[in-house]
Amino acid sequence: MAAYQNRNSQYATGSNEKRGQRTRSSEGTVSTTMSSSSGRESAATHVTEAPTYSKKIVVVGDGGCGKTCLLISYSQGYFPEKYVPTVFENYITYPTHPPTGKTVELALWDTAGQEEYDRLRPLSYPETDLIFVCFAIDCPNSLDNWYPEVLHFCPYTPLILVGLKSDLRHKKSCIDMLKTQGLTPVTAEQGMAVAKKMGAQYMECSSKEMRGVDEIFEQAIMTVVANDRRNMETPTALAASAGDGKTQAPVGSLENLGMLIISAPAAEGSTPSRVDLFLGVESGLQMRVWTRTWMRIPKL
Incomplete structure (x- = not known):
């Protein structure tokens, strides 16, 4: 797994004005203040009813690439x-x-x-709804280190490739340092090209300047909720199709209906990047169980 990673990231810090702290619940401790801009509340303070959705996001990336600062900036409201x-x-x-x-x-x-955590990190992956694959814009070597590991452990999980430290892209000291190594800061075009190969969305932010941080998490929420809704709508659509006489099967056995529908939406003339699989089982007791997943088609 160490072969996946090449960690050589520089990070410059500076002053930043604090915003209102967001409310959060963490390992049994609760912050009781809430950011007026976030609208998020902790379970121990204001939440009075069960949330509609429960989702898990895992953040991966080279040590020092800025992923922890991203989470702190998002949750605390300051760098x-x-x-x-x-x-x-x-x-x-x-x-x-x-x-x-x-x-x-x-x-x-x-x-x-860090490499010494290679054995522990996979424990974070089960039941993940979305993964932030992070890299530092001032460290080109960190751009594509993590896709092999993520693909191995979470081949069907939606991804967002996140470019961190965007404030360093045009910083002279950063440009000069990379120039001595024959490198340049990662451009947005390069990031989008790698994201396309991964079948991922692409976004950038500067935690230091608090620029683009909220937008990344808002997009993540939109993505995981959209996936949840599609999973809920699939059984209804397929059941309606069966009710219209398009799919018929004998009744009486425990598993008498197996249905596999493959959908590969893509622009005309292009190669699909993923295949949607819908699996359904209906019993003679009118018990219906449906599941949906998708697989990413690797680029050839």
Whole structure:
């Protein structure tokens, strides 16, 4: 697994004005203040009813690439100037889904990118709804280190490739340092090209300047909720199709109906990047169980 990683990231810190701290629940401790901009509440303070959705996001990336600062900036509302832990504590926050206003229980899992944590990191992957694959814009070598590991452990999980430290892209000292190594900061075009190969979305942010941080998490919430809704709608659509006489099967056995529908949406003339699989089982007792998953088609 160490072969996946080449960690050589420089990080420059500076002062930043604090915003209102977001409310969060973390390992039994609760912050009781809430950012007016976030709209998120902790379970121990204001949440009075069960959230509509419960989702888990895992954050991976090279050690020092800025992923922990991303999580601290998002949860606390300011960039950490002094001490930054190697691994940010896992915590649960309660943002809202913008289109519907429904509450989402969002569990954020930070991971350590150092090689010595290679055996522990896979414990974070089960039941993950979305993964942030992070890299530092000032460290080109960190751009594509993590896709092999993520593909191995979470081949069907949606990805967002996140470019961190975007404030360093045009910083002279960063440009000069990379120039001595024959390198340049990662461009947005390069990031989007890698994301396309991964079948991932692409976004950038600067935690230091608090620019683009909220947008990344808002997009993540939109993605995981959209996937959840598609999973819920699939059984209804397929059952309606069967009710119209398009799919018929004898009744009486425990598993008498197996249905596999393959959908590969893509622009005309292009190669699909993923295949949607819908599996359904219906019993003679009118018990119906449906599941949906998808697989990413690797680029040839």
